[in-house]
Amino acid sequence: MRVVVDNGLHGVIYLRHGNSAGAVRVARVHSQLLNRKGLEAAAPVLSKDWVLAATDRNLTKTKKQTVFAKNSERSNTVAKPTSSSTKKSQAIHDLEVAVETYIKDLRQRGRISKDERTGWSVYDFTNGEKLVTINEELQFQSASLIKPFITAAFFHQVKQKDLIYGPKSRRHMERMIHRSNNASTNWVIKQVGGLKAVQRILKQNYPGIFRATSIVEYIPAGGKTYRNKASVHDYSRFLYALWNDNIAGAREIKRLMSLPGTDRIYTGAESVPVGTQVFNKTGSTARLCADMGILNVKGPDGKCYPYILIGIIEKQEKARNYTTWIRDRAEVIRDVSNIVYQGIAQKHNFTNVL
Numbered sequence: 583m584r585v586v587v588d589n590g591l592h593g594v595i596y597l598r599h600g601n602s603a604g605a606v607r608v609a610r611v612h613s614q615l616l617n618r619k620g621l622e623a624a625a626p627v628l629s630k631d632w633v634l635a636a637t638d639r640n641l642t643k644t645k646k647q648t649v650f651a652k653n654s655e656r657s658n659t660v661a662k663p664t665s666s667s668t669k670k671s672q673a674i675h676d677l678e679v680a681v682e683t684y685i686k687d688l689r690q691r692g693r694i695s696k697d698e699r700t701g702w703s704v705y706d707f708t709n710g711e712k713l714v715t716i717n718e719e720l721q722f723q724s725a726s727l728i729k730p731f732i733t734a735a736f737f738h739q740v741k742q743k744d745l746i747y748g749p750k751s752r753r754h755m756e757r758m759i760h761r762s763n764n765a766s767t768n769w770v771i772k773q774v775g776g777l778k779a780v781q782r783i784l785k786q787n788y789p790g791i792f793r794a795t796s797i798v799e800y801i802p803a804g805g806k807t808y809r810n811k812a813s814v815h816d817y818s819r820f821l822y823a824l825w826n827d828n829i830a831g832a833r834e835i836k837r838l839m840s841l842p843g844t845d846r847i848y849t850g851a852e853s854v855p856v857g858t859q860v861f862n863k864t865g866s867t868a869r870l871c872a873d874m875g876i877l878n879v880k881g882p883d884g885k886c887y888p889y890i891l892i893g894i895i896e897k898q899e900k901a902r903n904y905t906t907w908i909r910d911r912a913e914v915i916r917d918v919s920n921i922v923y924q925g926i927a928q929k930h931n932f933t934n935v936l
Contacts, residue, residue, distance in 0.1 A: 608853065608920060677704065677925035678714045681918055685716075688914065697898040701814040704922050705822065705890040706929065713889075713925065718815040721794050722894050725865030726762045727817065727872055728797060728810045730835060733759065734820070735774050735783040737831025745773060747834070759838040759863065764801035771800060788829065791819040808869060814892050817874045821890045824861070825876055836861050839875065846873035846915040847891050853920035855879055859886075868900040871911035879923070881932055889926055893918055 609624040681702055688694040701722055704714035733755060739745040747755075754770055757763035774780050777797055784792040794813035801807050823829040824836060839861040848860045854877065862875025872894040879887050893915040901907035926932075 608924075677922065677929075678716065680921050680925065681714055681716060684917065684921060685914075693910070694895070694914070695897070699896055701892070701894040701896075702918065703814045703818045703890065703892040704925075705818055706926060707825065707888040707890070708930065712818075713929075714922070716814075718818070719794070719813055721796070721811045721813050722872075722896050723808050723867070723870045724795075724797075724810040724812050725807060725867045725870045725872060726767075726805075727863055727865040727874055727894075728795075728812065729758050729762070729767055730824075730839060730863050731784060731792065731795060731797065731812070731820065732767060732770055732774070732780055733831065733835050733838065734788070734829050735780040736770050737829075737834065738783050738787055739774055741830045747831075755834075755838055756841065759835075760841040760843060762864070764803075764805055764807075768800045788823070791823055791829075792816055793819075806867060808867065814894060817892050818890055821861075821874065821876055821892075825888065825890075839863060845875065846871075846893070846912045847875055847877060847919040849916075850913070851916040851919040851923070854923045865894075866908055868904045868907070869897045871895045871908050871915065873915055877919075877923075879926070881927075881930055887926060887930055889922070891919060891922055 612624040685694065685700055689696075694700070699717065699720070699722075701717035701720055702714050703712070703716070703718050705712050736745060736751075736755075737747070740747045745751070751770070751773065754763075754766040757766035758770055771777060771780055774783065777800065781795075781797045784795060784797075792812070793816060794811070795816050796809075796811045799807055799809040820829070824832050827833065829835070840859065845860060845862045845864055847862060848854050848858055857880065859878035860875055861878075862873055865872040865874075872892075874890075874892040874894075876888055876890055879889075881887050895911045895914060897907075
C-alpha cells in the first residue's frame, strides 16, 4: 500500500499483479466498504511511476481517493506491525463484514437467488484466530467435499491394521481425491465396511470434529449426490486437525489434496500469490458449488502464512443450466478468496495486499 500524489490529489494505491478484469472486480468490492465509511469509490487504473507522498498525515477526508494499480511490480517492503488489540479485533471484524457485504450485494443484484444459501469460514493458523464464521453450524449438502472424510476413515483402519494401503488402494485414493472419481469413492467406502462403518469410525474416533456429518449415500451414477451432509464447521475442524497431523493418514491425505488441478480458492483467484501451496477439495452438483482447503501463502518476509478457507453455495432446486450456474458460483467463491487473501495480507502487514 502506498500514499501517492497526482495533480495535487492524494490517493492510496494497492499494488497488484493481475489483469484488468481482476482489478475491476476487486475495486467493486472495496468500493462497497469505502462508501459505507463515507469515502469515494475505488477505481482500477493503469500502473505508472507514482510520486510517493512524504507522509500520509496530509490526507483529508475530502481529498482521499483509493485507486488500484494493475500489472505492477510487487514491493517487498513490510509495514510496521501494530500490537493494538483493538486494531486486531477491527481487522477480524472487517474481513467478515467484507465477505457479508459482497454476498449481500450479489443478492441485491439477483446474482445469488433467494433459494440459495451460503456458508463461509476462515481460520488463520499464524495467529490462531477464526476470522470468518458465516453459517458455520448449518448442515449443507456435501457433494464431493465428503471424500476427504472417507479417506480419514480408511486410514484409521490402516492405522488399526485392518486395511492395507497398497498400490491398488493408492490408485483409488488418487482418483477419488485428485480426479473426484465417484466409482473409486464407492470402492473405498466398501473397503472400510460400508456407509455405516465410515460414519461409525469417524464419530467414535473423532467426535470433536465430525459433529454434524452424515454419510448415508454411495455416490450415484452421474454424481447426483444430495443426501450426504456436513457443516462448514466440520470441514474447518477437519482441516485444522489435518494441518496439525492429528488425524489418521494426515500426511498422505495432504499429499492427495495438494495434487495439481483446478480449484476455486486459488485457480483464477488473482489476488492470491502465484506459487501458493494449496490443499483442497471441490464439490459440485446441480445444487451445490463448494471448495474447502488450506492455502499456505508466502509473505514478503519469506515466511509462510497458512489459513483455512471454506466456501459453500447451496441451491434448494436444481439449476436449470448447470454449466452456467456452477461457473458463476465458482467465480463467487474465487472473489471471496481474493477478499480473504487481502484480509490475511493486511493482518500480517503484507504490502502486496492485492
